[in-house]
Amino acid sequence: MAAFTGQKIIVVGGSSGIGLGVARAALENGADVVIVGRSPDKLRAAEQSLDAGLQVRSVVADMTEEADLARLFQNAGAFDHLVSTAGTPPPGDPIERTDMAMVRRFVDNKLIGAVMLAKHAAATLRRDGSMIFTSGINKDRPPIPGGAVVSAIAGSFGFFARALALELAPRRVNIVSPGWVDTPMWDEIVGEAKSGFFAGMAGRLPAGRIATPADVAPAYLYLMQSAFTTGETIHIDGGHCLI
Numbered sequence: 718m719a720a721f722t723g724q725k726i727i728v729v730g731g732s733s734g735i736g737l738g739v740a741r742a743a744l745e746n747g748a749d750v751v752i753v754g755r756s757p758d759k760l761r762a763a764e765q766s767l768d769a770g771l772q773v774r775s776v777v778a779d780m781t782e783e784a785d786l787a788r789l790f791q792n793a794g795a796f797d798h799l800v801s802t803a804g805t806p807p808p809g810d811p812i813e814r815t816d817m818a819m820v821r822r823f824v825d826n827k828l829i830g831a832v833m834l835a836k837h838a839a840a841t842l843r844r845d846g847s848m849i850f851t852s853g854i855n856k857d858r859p860p861i862p863g864g865a866v867v868s869a870i871a872g873s874f875g876f877f878a879r880a881l882a883l884e885l886a887p888r889r890v891n892i893v894s895p896g897w898v899d900t901p902m903w904d905e906i907v908g909e910a911k912s913g914f915f916a917g918m919a920g921r922l923p924a925g926r927i928a929t930p931a932d933v934a935p936a937y938l939y940l941m942q943s944a945f946t947t948g949e950t951i952h953i954d955g956g957h958c959l960i
């Protein structure tokens with residue numbers, strides 16, 4: 718029997734990039750997976766690419782909308798693991814030129830959205846289940862200039878998980894912190910310059926290349942399975958923290 722047979726896993730952000738990779742790995746290991754995102758088109762394309770029949774279901778929900786999350790978790794019923802990879806490109810302007818409206822949208826989506834997810838997921842998450850949120854290398858190696866906001870928000874997730882792990886015990890709460898992963902988010906941030914950015918970074922990384930979603934998905938699966946790991950952050954960045 719596969720490791721996750723009979724388990725229900727909800728992946729918010731599962732229609733693209735890292736979340737889609739987690740959904741694929743969980744399905745391959747026998748889980749029933751619910752992928753969640755705002756765009757019905759992205760969800761449809763993701764379901765098609767996953768090609769997993771009734772094992773996968775998609776739900777349109779915006780994690781900044783409390784009513785969407787209440788409906789999502791009411792309809793999902795009891796479940797085993799919540800993964801959130803949801804996020805939008807971070808603000809990147811030098812601090813003197815900070816666009817405060819963009820900062821508020823980013824914080825609302827990434828951080829307040831995570832708080833709201835935890836609030837609505839807690840009631841129906843099984844006692845031996847877990848929540849996994851996503852931070853990132855920007856907290857350790859902030860882009861300069863313009864990295865202060867993303868660094869602060871990504872950095873806050875480690876403390877969020879430690880406090881929630883105590884409050885929600887015995888349910889577990891952990892964080893995955895990826896390095897650079899080749900996903901559609903990069904196309905949005907740097908567009909055609911992506912291959913140049915990636916070649917430069919790959920040359921500096923101990924791993925010698927940029928990750929794919931399949932490279933980082935095992936960190937999420939490990940945290941779901943490891944019954945003795947809670948309040949922890951796993952860095953999976955090809956050695957990016959070292960350079």
Ligand SMILES: NC(=O)c1ccc[n+]([C@@H]2O[C@H](COP(=O)([O-])OP(=O)(O)OC[C@H]3O[C@@H](n4cnc5c(N)ncnc54)[C@H](OP(=O)(O)O)[C@@H]3O)[C@@H](O)[C@H]2O)c1
Pocket residue numbers: 729730731732733734735736753754755756757759778779780781802803804805826827830851852853854855894895896897898899900901902903
């Ligand atoms: N890629 C990297 O190199 C990297 C490195 C470190 C950390 N990270 C972090 O990892 C996370 C995932 O990144 P990615 O590269 O996989 O991005 P991506 O390919 O753009 O995927 C983001 C996913 O989040 C969903 N989403 C965004 N806002 C949402 C909301 N309010 N409610 C529900 N779903 C929402 C998107 O779907 P909709 O747009 O349809 O809602 C999409 O499914 C981000 O938070 C990012 O900061 C990424």
